[in-house]
Structures are given as structure tokens and as C-alpha cells.
Amino acid sequence: MAERRSVFSIPLVRELAAVLVIKLALIFVIKALFFSDPVELTDPQDAVAQQLGLSSQTSFQSSSPQSEAQQ
Known part of the structure; x- marks a missing residue:
């Protein structure tokens, strides 16, 4: 009979x-x-802004300088 060898041999x-x-x-x-x-x-926008080192306010949330000048 043939000798059986281990697969790992x-x-x-x-x-x-x-x-x-x-x-x-x-x-x-x-x-x-x-x-x-x-x-x-x-709040994924805040997390992305924090990772990128940006402020947590987005541009559409902050007031524009033109509207402040008119007031």
C-alpha cells in the first residue's frame, strides 16, 4: 500500500x-x-467641518456682510 503523507508535508x-x-x-x-x-x-456637517478645521457655521446660516451693511 502507498504511504499516506500529510498535506502539510x-x-x-x-x-x-x-x-x-x-x-x-x-x-x-x-x-x-x-x-x-x-x-x-x-450631524455629519459639523463632523466634517471639525475634521477640516472649519467653523461649525455654514455660509448659508451666517449672515452676509451686505445685509449687515444695509441695517
């Missing part, structure tokens, strides 16, 4: 399994670092 299979395990570990590390906290989107 083949060098290509061992190498592919090692690469797969490393890639899965990297994916989980990246997921934990960048996607661990949920993002609160109660």
Missing part, C-alpha cells in the same frame, strides 16, 4: 498556509486599528 502547501495566516492576521490588526469605534453621524 508538501512545501508549497506549507508556504501557502503560512502566507494565508499572515494575511489574515494583518487584516484583523488593520480592522482593530481603524474600524474599532463606531462613527456617530448625528
